[in-house]
Amino acid sequence: MTDVFADLVGQDEAVVTLRRAAASAAALLRAAAPAVSRTGAPAAGGADPDGGHDDLDALAEQLDGPGDAGDRTGAEPGAGMTHAWIFTGPPGSGRSVAARAFAAALQCVHGTGCGHCPGCHTTLAGTHADVRLVVPEGLSIGVNEMRALVLRAASTPSGGRWQIVIIEDADRLTEAAGNALLKAIEEPPPRTVFLLCAPSTHPDDISVTIRSRCRLVPLRQPPAGAVAEVLVRRDGIAPDVAEWAAAAAQGHVGRARRLARDPEARQRRDAVLAVPRRLTGVGAAFDAASALIEAAEAEAAASVAEVDEAERAALQTALGAGGTGRGAAGAMRGAAGQLKDLEKRQKSRATRAQRDALDRALVDLAGFYRDALTMALRAPVAPVHTDTAALAGAGAQKWDAEGALRRLEAVLECRAAIEANVKPRIAVEAMMLALWKG
Numbered sequence: 281m282t283d284v285f286a287d288l289v290g291q292d293e294a295v296v297t298l299r300r301a302a303a304s305a306a307a308l309l310r311a312a313a314p315a316v317s318r319t320g321a322p323a324a325g326g327a328d329p330d331g332g333h334d335d336l337d338a339l340a341e342q343l344d345g346p347g348d349a350g351d352r353t354g355a356e357p358g359a360g361m362t363h364a365w366i367f368t369g370p371p372g373s374g375r376s377v378a379a380r381a382f383a384a385a386l387q388c389v390h391g392t393g394c395g396h397c398p399g400c401h402t403t404l405a406g407t408h409a410d411v412r413l414v415v416p417e418g419l420s421i422g423v424n425e426m427r428a429l430v431l432r433a434a435s436t437p438s439g440g441r442w443q444i445v446i447i448e449d450a451d452r453l454t455e456a457a458g459n460a461l462l463k464a465i466e467e468p469p470p471r472t473v474f475l476l477c478a479p480s481t482h483p484d485d486i487s488v489t490i491r492s493r494c495r496l497v498p499l500r501q502p503p504a505g506a507v508a509e510v511l512v513r514r515d516g517i518a519p520d521v522a523e524w525a526a527a528a529a530q531g532h533v534g535r536a537r538r539l540a541r542d543p544e545a546r547q548r549r550d551a552v553l554a555v556p557r558r559l560t561g562v563g564a565a566f567d568a569a570s571a572l573i574e575a576a577e578a579e580a581a582a583s584v585a586e587v588d589e590a591e592r593a594a595l596q597t598a599l600g601a602g603g604t605g606r607g608a609a610g611a612m613r614g615a616a617g618q619l620k621d622l623e624k625r626q627k628s629r630a631t632r633a634q635r636d637a638l639d640r641a642l643v644d645l646a647g648f649y650r651d652a653l654t655m656a657l658r659a660p661v662a663p664v665h666t667d668t669a670a671l672a673g674a675g676a677q678k679w680d681a682e683g684a685l686r687r688l689e690a691v692l693e694c695r696a697a698i699e700a701n702v703k704p705r706i707a708v709e710a711m712m713l714a715l716w717k718g
Contacts, residue, residue, distance in 0.1 A: 284384040284393040284400050288374050289510050289533050290502030297497060298382045299393070305361040306391025309441055362495050363468040366450075366476045366486060369499030371643075372532025375477035376448045378499060380404060383411050383444045383475060399440060410440035414447045418628030421447070423456035430464040433472050443472040450476040451485035458487050465493045501531040511540055530647060530664055535640065548575060552641045553648055553668050556675060556715070565712035572641060572712075573705050580633035588626045595622055638704055642695050648672055649688040656681035683718045690714035 285295045365382070367375040384403035385393030387410070394400055402408040412429060414421065433445045447453075453461065465474055474494075478485045481496060507526035510533065511517040517525070517540045528549070529536035538545045551571070558568045595618060647664035651672035654661050656679070663669045676684060694711035698704050 283395045284381040284388070284404060286395065287510075287514075288377050288381055290506040290531075291374060291378065291499050294378060294497050294499055298378065298385065301361050302382065302385035302388070302393055303391060305386050305442070306388075308361060309391075363472065364465045364474045364476070364494040365497060366478060366481065366491065366494040367497045367499060368478055368480050368485075370479065370501050370531075372529065372535060373499040373501055374533065375499060376446070377533075378497065379446045379448070379475040379477055380413075383408075383446060383473075386442050386444060386473060387411065387440045403444075408440060410437045410442065411444045411446065414445070416449050416452045416632070418625065418632055420452045420454050421449075421457050422454055423460055426453070426457040426460045430460055433464065433474075434469045437471055441471075443469065444475065445472070446475045446477070448477045451478045458490060462487070462490050462493075465490060502533065504531060507531060507533055507536050511536060515541070517541070524666060527662065528644075528647075528665055528667075530643065548579065548641070549644055551575060552644045553665060553671075555645060555712075556648065556671065559712065559716040561716070562713070565716045566709060569705065569709040569712045572638070572708055576634050576638040576641060576704075579637040580630055583633050583637075584626070584630050588630075591622060591626070592619075595619065635698060635704065638698065638708070639695060642691055646688060646691040646695075649675075649684055649691060652676045652679065653681060653684040653688055656684050679718060686718060687715050 285298065288295055365379075367378050369375050380403065381393065384395075384400045385391075387399035387403045387408060388394055389397045389399050395404075399408070403411050406413060412433065414425070414429060429445060433443050435443065437443050447461075461474070464472075468474070476486065476490070476494065480486075481491045504523070504526040507529070508519070508522040511522035511525065512519050515537060521540050522536075525536040525540035528539055539549065555568050555572070558564055644665075648668060648671075651663040651665055651669065652675040654663070655669075655673050656676035663672065665672070679687065690711050693714075694707045697707040697710075
């Protein structure tokens with residue numbers, strides 16, 4: 281790894297913005313360090329007051345322009361450092377990758393995101409004591425979890441340069457949790473940084489008040505060529521397989537890697553793309569809906585089974601399972617409530633995993649109908665699914681552009697309905713009927 285931003289694919293403008301901010305953040309700490317170091321105490325952020333600053337000064341001046349480092353927070357948008365950021369972009373664009381890379385750059389002992397120092401390494405590995413990562417396992421992030429996180433984030437960094445809170449899928453914050461976060465962002469501790477990831481800045485994804493207090497870093501869908509290059513260079517995947525997977529994943533780096541390396545993922549995709557051929561009547565439509573739901577449930581169950589078992593075993597051990605004597609038996613009798621809470625969290629995580637698996641299938645299906653639409657319009661664009669291009673072409677001739685568009689809209693409406701908490705089975709059955717009717 282050359283630096284912490286190496287895995288951020290196709291986001292050159294965002295990388296420039298984040299590098300500039302990291303340099304300004306380092307300059308802010310350096311500006312405060314001499315006053316502290318003259319008293320004999322360690323410099324802020326663990327910096328050496330007697331050396332190591334020349335390169336950083338040059339970098340900060342190159343990125344931000346000459347001037348007082350401590351005043352750069354008021355620089356033009358994208359320059360300088362601020363305490364709250366929002367990373368937006370479509371699925372697979374690298375929102376969480378960008379947030380983690382930026383956190384590593386802020387904790388870098390050199391202030392540049394070198395990728396090799398302890399600050400960079402531990403942040404990227406998820407073991408840095410001053411970086412907290414919130415990854416919602418259920419359908420939402422609750423207020424109690426957010427209050428505890430905000431309270432912890434208010435403390436002084438224990439060994440790093442900043443206290444950093446990364447919230448993946450910030451669009452899942454409940455209203456109460458959003459209010460708790462807003463209060464912290466309005467009155468931030470001096471060395472705490474909040475990094476939020478959300479699909480967009482629409483009020484349905486992130487509240488207007490939180491958005492107004494954060495700096496925005498928009499990410500775009502990476503081009504298929506850039507994704508393929510990363511798969512070849514970093515994962516050693518054959519170029520032809522990498523190109524196919526990058527196109528089929530529609531720019532989603534993680535999904536492209538799974539398609540290229542996991543035969544089961546390819547089989548699930550093949551089953552989804554076979555749906556248009558199966559829709560020969562009402563009964564076939566309901567059968568196809570059941571098959572799609574059951575496949576998503578099986579994939580979700582497989583993905584969470586190992587984690588669920590490990591969590592349950594760890595909790596039972598902590599509560600004294602396997603121990604002897606009256607004390608151990610009494611502890612287990614009083615553990616029913618904690619086990620019930622664990623089962624509730626695991627059920628919520630399984631529901632989320634099922635919906636995510638189903639959404640991936642719907643994205644593949646939407647790609648098929650998108651190919652049929654572009655072929656009906658004779659648009660000069662490459663197909664998403666090259667291996668089903670012939671089937672999409674046959675559909676284009678049968679349905680024409682209007683019919684292909686109606687079917688594409690049916691798939692997108694199904695995704696929106698599930699996101700709005702419509703029962704997945706009901707939404708998928710309605711979609712299948714719409715696809716059959718056209």
